[in-house]
Amino acid sequence: xxxxxxxxxxxxxxxxxxxxxxxxxxxxxxxxxxxxxxxxxxxxxxxxxxxxxxxxxxxxxxxxxxxxxxxxxxxxxxxxxxxxxxxxxxxxxxxxxxxxxxxxxxxxxxxxxxxxxxxxxxxxxxxxxxxxxxxxxxxxxxxxxxxxxxxxxxxxxxxxxxxxxxxxxxxxxxxxxxxxxxxxxxxxxxxxxxxxxxxxxxxxxxxxxxxxxxxxxxxxxxxxxxxxxxxxxxxxxxxxxxxxxxxxxxxxxxxxxxxxxxxxxxxxxxxxxxxxxxxxxxxxxxxxxxxxxxxxxxxxxxxxxxxxxxxxxxxxxxxxxxxxxxxxxxxxxxxxxxxxxxxxxxxxxxxxxxxxxxxxxxxxxxxxxxxxxxxxxxxxxxxxxxxxxxxxxxxxxxxxxxxxxxxxxxxxxxxxxxxxxxxxxxxxxxxx
Ligand SMILES: Cc1cc2nc3c(=O)[nH]c(=O)nc-3n(C[C@H](O)[C@H](O)[C@H](O)COP(=O)(O)OP(=O)(O)OC[C@H]3O[C@@H](n4cnc5c(N)ncnc54)[C@H](O)[C@@H]3O)c2cc1C
Ligand SMILES: NC(=O)c1ccc[n+]([C@@H]2O[C@H](COP(=O)([O-])OP(=O)(O)OC[C@H]3O[C@@H](n4cnc5c(N)ncnc54)[C@H](O)[C@@H]3O)[C@@H](O)[C@H]2O)c1
Numbered sequence: 001x002x003x004x005x006x007x008x009x010x011x012x013x014x015x016x017x018x019x020x021x022x023x024x025x026x027x028x029x030x031x032x033x034x035x036x037x038x039x040x041x042x043x044x045x046x047x048x049x050x051x052x053x054x055x056x057x058x059x060x061x062x063x064x065x066x067x068x069x070x071x072x073x074x075x076x077x078x079x080x081x082x083x084x085x086x087x088x089x090x091x092x093x094x095x096x097x098x099x100x101x102x103x104x105x106x107x108x109x110x111x112x113x114x115x116x117x118x119x120x121x122x123x124x125x126x127x128x129x130x131x132x133x134x135x136x137x138x139x140x141x142x143x144x145x146x147x148x149x150x151x152x153x154x155x156x157x158x159x160x161x162x163x164x165x166x167x168x169x170x171x172x173x174x175x176x177x178x179x180x181x182x183x184x185x186x187x188x189x190x191x192x193x194x195x196x197x198x199x200x201x202x203x204x205x206x207x208x209x210x211x212x213x214x215x216x217x218x219x220x221x222x223x224x225x226x227x228x229x230x231x232x233x234x235x236x237x238x239x240x241x242x243x244x245x246x247x248x249x250x251x252x253x254x255x256x257x258x259x260x261x262x263x264x265x266x267x268x269x270x271x272x273x274x275x276x277x278x279x280x281x282x283x284x285x286x287x288x289x290x291x292x293x294x295x296x297x298x299x300x301x302x303x304x305x306x307x308x309x310x311x312x313x314x315x316x317x318x319x320x321x322x323x324x325x326x327x328x329x330x331x332x333x334x335x336x337x338x339x340x341x342x343x344x345x346x347x348x349x350x351x352x353x354x355x356x357x358x359x360x361x362x363x364x365x366x367x368x369x370x371x372x373x374x375x376x377x378x379x380x381x382x383x384x385x386x387x388x389x390x391x392x393x394x395x396x397x398x399x400x401x402x403x404x405x406x407x408x409x410x411x412x413x414x415x416x417x418x419x420x421x422x423x424x425x426x427x428x429x430x431x432x
Contacts, residue, residue: 011038013285013297014127022096031103055179121405123280130248130286162238166193170245273315321403326389332393335381351430359417
């Protein structure tokens with residue numbers, strides 16, 4: 001098959017690039033080994049947020065802890081029973097060619113899927129995402145452990161669950177299963193939960209988890225797993241099910257990137273600001289290792305589409321990457337943490353306020369905080385944790401992205417009594 005562009009992997013970023021290029025009239029082959037839409041709609045963001053929403057309702061007493069309706073909603077509304085017909089038809093409806101199967105780069109502008117060779121005159125967009133990284137723990141291989149796939153597809157709640165890894169996947173799913181009645185233990189190798197975020201964020205989630213009866217153990221080194229009639233035993237804990245949530249990995253060898261001169265053993269595909277990995281090769285999303293988020297994948301996709309269509313484009317910037325961990329309390333963060341800023345040798349100033357001290361936080365009996373990190377008179381990082389942490393984050397993302405002077409932020413009017421008004425209290429602390 002001869003086309004203009006091959007998009008290798010049809011997750012959120014690949015689907016966006018392929019669809020928009022096809023709509024613009026280019027001949028596009030979208031290659032997908034699994035489901036068009038990728039991880040986010042079928043095993044990631046959407047079903048996990050649907051689970052967290054239901055878990056929240058359960059916590060508030062608005063819903064009984066009945067897993068059946070939730071599992072049905074995920075099957076019927078979120079994932080169409082893990083069927084991508086709608087997404088596939090959407091792409092082919094735009095004139096795209098969908099090629100199902102595992103694609104391998106076999107030369108410049110060439111991808112081979114089974115015995116079909118596809119050639120692209122303009123180039124290849126690598127949008128192959130990531131897979132769960134399963135640590136080589138003695139006894140783990142061959143056991144029926146869960147990754148996010150089995151956790152999302154679960155038809156019943158296990159009576160007990162060990163979650164290995166206290167990052168975003170681990171904490172979000174731990175809270176879901178706990179609120180639906182599982183006895184949950186989180187085992188984290190580092191000294192705190194969501195370790196890439198501010199330490200206060202991990203402490204906040206750990207405190208909320210303790211209050212809900214989730215057993216959190218940090219600094220745990222797991223050297224061996226046993227699996228038998230009682231289920232899984234690791235680090236002295238036994239549970240029916242084990243969810244491995246220890247990060248993601250990018251398999252460049254399986255993509256055959258050596259055929260275009262890239263290092264197959266790298267952890268991610270190196271790209272320039274315009275997402276170019278080599279002549280006629282672009283890469284995006286999880287595969288480039290700049291943050292495993294759907295919004296990152298879509299951000300990259302926009303740059304690539306504009307580049308290929310010759311529209312005014314822009315260089316990718318990473319000083320204001322927002323991320324939200326959708327636990328209750330929710331943790332929104334953007335830019336650098338205090339520790340990251342100090343590591344860079346910056347003259348750092350920090351402002352902090354406890355949400356309970358704000359009027360809205362007090363009214364809502366909310367737990368959370370706002371923490372600001374500033375250097376040279378501008379915010380370079382911020383965390384907003386609380387009932388609307390991810391929403392409060394929007395103004396902080398804008399401030400960090402646009403490098404709004406702290407002085408101007410301090411002179412702004414913050415509506416009373418909102419959660420975001422806590423930002424002004426944190427700014428006042430920064431000034432002290
Ligand atoms: C449980 C969970 C919850 C998450 N929640 C959020 C969230 O709330 N917000 C957020 O922003 N992010 C979230 N994420 C992360 C988000 O899902 C990913 O960052 C996003 O899906 C990455 O998009 P992508 O386009 O890079 O690739 P992916 O979604 O990984 O898709 C890549 C696609 O390429 C295909 N592919 C790979 N190799 C080949 C090949 N050789 N040939 C053919 N096809 C191939 C794969 O089958 C896959 O469909 C979550 C992730 C998980 C696991
Ligand atoms: N709300 C969101 O945006 C959201 C939600 C889920 C996932 N994601 C994305 O998906 C990616 C993957 O999430 P994740 O939580 O799997 O990865 P992660 O890298 O965020 O966290 C993995 C955790 O597992 C720990 N760990 C690793 N090996 C271990 C071991 N052997 N024993 C004990 N602990 C171990 C790590 O120290 C780390 O804290 C994240 O990078 C995130 O960007 C985003």
